[in-house]
Amino acid sequence: MITGTQDLARDLANAGVVRQRGFWRGLLASPSGVIGLALVGVLIITAALAPLIAPYNPLQMAAGPRLAPPSLAHPMGTDQFGRDVLSRVVHGARLTLLVGTVAVSLSLVAGLALGLLAGYAGGWLERIFMRLVDVLFSFTEIVIALACLAILGVGLTNAMIAIGIAAIPFYARITHSVVLVEKSKPYFEAGIAAGAGHMRLIFLHLLPNVVPTLIVVATLGISTAVLAAAGLSFLGLGAQPPQPEWGFMLASSRDLISRAPWMMIFPGLAIALTVLGFNLLGDGIREAMDPRQRRRQ
Amino acid sequence: MTEILLDVRDLTVAFGTSRAVEGLSYQLARGETLAVVGESGSGKSVSSLALLGLLPPRAAQVLSGQAMFGGTDLLSLNDAELRRIRGRRISMIFQEPMTSLTPVLRLGQQLTEGLIVQEGLSARVAHSRACEMLERVGLDAPERRMRQYPHQLSGGQRQRVMIAMAMLVQPEILIADEATTALDVTVQGQILDLIRDLQAEFGMSVLMITHDMGVVAEMGDRVLVMHRGQKVEDGHVSDVLARPRAPYTQGLLEAVPRLGAGAALRSAPRDTAERRVILRADGLRKSFARRNWLGKTQAETHALDDVSFDLCAGETLALVGESGSGKSTTGRAVLGLMPLDAGRVMIEGRDLRDFSGSALRQARRHMQMIFQDPFASLNPRLSAARLVGEPLVIHGLARGQELTDRVADLFRRVGLDHGHMTRYPHEFSGGQRQRLSIARALATGPRFIVADEPTSALDVSIQAQILDLMRGLQQDLGLAYLFISHDLAVVERLAHRVAVMRAGRIVELGPTDQVLHAARHPYTQQLIAAVPVPDPALRRNRSALAYDGEMPMGPLTHVAPDHLVAQ
């Protein structure tokens, strides 16, 4: 979970994300932003060029000796089937990025629709809706994901859907708070005063002002989804053999931890660096946006 | 020769690479009040925070200067040495009474801790001293106050607590940093009076930091004008205000709106014979209830209580009052932007409630609104042309080439350049944005416009231009304005009639000249007396301000043909 994401969303909404140029300059001026962008960039390039970068087929058994420590031929060593760990980590980037973006897109679209509707409608609909979201929120995403997997059955696709569903309350809540910020801005009342109808208010006035903030939040949310997917695979509920999924690779390393620690170190490092990249990017955006920082000048 | 208590020489303070204060020198004599005046960013606050070492650490840096106080240079002291002076010989009160007290600690602890730590008094002695001082600054039931938390007090009460806290140590210098800016005018007057009384009683010097020339005239013996970190001029208040030498000071003084100067600028009042009522508010009521978790009403605040008035074609009716008086709520209610508990709004004889959802939307072309903050009220994602044209599109009044032509015409009307049509709101200046809002409000040819503090977010010089524009449009188009404002001087320049609101009710309603210059209701008198005047010869009418009888809040009664006052 990214801390204070709701605050960030509110700040973004308050600032209006209008000053695009200043925003990018601010992002590139912050060390967190630059490192974050670089890490995310490396992840995307790795995923895109995986077959070119990986020295072996990630599924090919006996590409080398079993449980071989890192060497020139196998920079990250090999696993218990003699598969090249580096190749598996590189191909894992594809699965990670896929799971992250699909899950986040699912929760973003659903959360956006629900949050927008509740925030616009107001009244009892909003109250009931927000109460429900709060309750689901307190179940925590992992329990909701477990419930979904209990319904759907295990597997990487189902894990992806489960993570997407589990995060809907989060995005609905963020959308709702951003909608409230936008609704409280006089331009919204100016729209009503001008005689605008529901459709015009929602789609011309609210939506274009809500979406940019949500896209930023969703980008940062990919890290949570990546972490969750790796976690579920680690627990045996996500990726199944022989998929080169980082969390699953970690799970199979547990029993070999004393004999082949490299099987544990490199996939874990890949997950941590990916998540770190998105988190740093989030910090960079926060620094570039923080209205409090601006006010102080 | 009076004794010089504080002698500041060549003070320079930097924030990063920019200099907030540069080469500032001044002297403060014992028992005198020096007003430091300037706009925001002039360095007036920074210079005094620097003296006490209260600048944000790291962000700001004192580059040079000396501040001699009782034989020591304040700027050369370390924090521990400074602490013996800060809050003991020099006290400070700040602008924001709402945030200047620690919310989680009782007032008693906050009042006494300085005495206990600094003077080594026992808790009991400190407690009784604090109680005495609370009483002295005009707070009742001091024992109870001592046990209260800040959130249980109003803004004016909190500022009194701040003053008590500052005065407890009987300082030689009191620094008041915009101490009354955040308060309503009537409370501001009371607090200024309190500071002056305390000064007479305890004989301390006061460093009064303010942006308000009225406060300067009211309080200062001498004045120091600052601009962009530098001293522009200084001297006796009467000299500087009467004969400002620096062009900057002259400009500052000219920009101050003065009550009594606006009548000549107003458009001619409409003849009573041809008065045609286009908007009638009849017994409007609205209360905001705070409900508990079961939905049961816990506390009710009456935002509007039996508010009635007429607005005629071509006239301007001003709603004036302090924050929370219900003037903005009234404006929103007559536009149907907020449901009412009771009462009706008649637009040209038709009850607003009779309009269904879509009919109401159609009816909106006859009534438009101009908002206080022109930037926030313009959707940042729409171009200027789309914003101005939107009401025309919504009401199906124009399309295609005709739409473009009409938008262009509106741009010309409000004095905006054609080339600006494709720009977005953030590319305009504040004044231009307000012109855009006005163009947008004019698009559908409305009968009346509700203008909610349309000039209060603008610089003084721009304010005058917007008021001129509004007046011109009124004469050309026969528009009626419901003009909501807290600024009596602005109201005087535009309004034909004035309604004074207090606590959700209209307490006085009548022609502008009568209400502003022959006010009948004590609250109106207080409001007028509280407006600071930048002329030391015209210090405020203290007796009106000090009115502490029951405010008549009953029904309105005629005292003259057009003049109604609450009884």
Place this chain on the structure above:
Amino acid sequence: MLVFLAQRLFAALITIWIATIAVTLLIHLVPGDPVRIMFGGFQTTEAELEAIRTRLGLDQPIWRQYLMFLGRLAEGDLGRSIVGNQPVLDILLERLPATLALTLASLAVAIVVGMGLGFLAAVKRGTWIDSTAMILAIVGVSMPHFWLGLLLLFLFSVTLGWLPVAGGDWRSLILPALTLGLATAAVLARMTRSAMIDVLDQDFVRTARAKGLPGTLVLSRHVLRSGLVPISAMLGMQFAYLMGGAIVVENVFAWNGLGRLAIQAVLARDYPLIQGFILFFATIVALASVVIDLLYAVLDPRIRYAK
């Protein structure tokens, strides 16, 4: 204050109530026949499956099932586990102490390390202490629980041999509690720092300094007290995350708590056990948040003295 407490308790009850609806619906959302999925692996005849359906009440209309479920719940009956055929409540209660021990120990680690680090960073804002603390925190936030766990296991158990790899005594609690605690501490450190910085920038801190109070007194009395209010407001959610994190961490360290049970139940599709677990989890989180809200109310006079 009493109103506030009643409000919180009411909210907790709503949470638990919604959880009962959710778990009843759960089994109906399973695509296909849940009974066949659960028992398909065993040698069962169609008649036996029908009998199980009747026993679980799955042949009844859904509202009826819900009422039956509530009725049994009132008697403390959460049904029987498919795999072990033991009462679900017994299994859950048996595993509860292990999970509580883990979460409470982790909470202690998180509060001490996280809030300490965050407070220090805020007070020393802009110095190397601040940067170091915040680099640690962002790395900690990005660290997957399970990897951190494996790294600690590798370091302390495999390489150094100080602590057991698995087991049941208190020594085997150290690593899981450290894993979960440090991961949460990172989040808490960031929250604490920003809350404290917000407080440090408040006007009342300047007032306290203008009074001439010594810096330590300003920090301990005015800043810390005020900063604890927003932090305690966020602690409820943190506890929920801690419980969620425990599910993963228990599996890393083979710690026999509720989390390990939950994963086994999902893998075995033991629906009564899954239902029981979710209900149990929701109840614990809801009750914990009531306790934390109470703490919040005690710290903030604006709530304590609300009319």
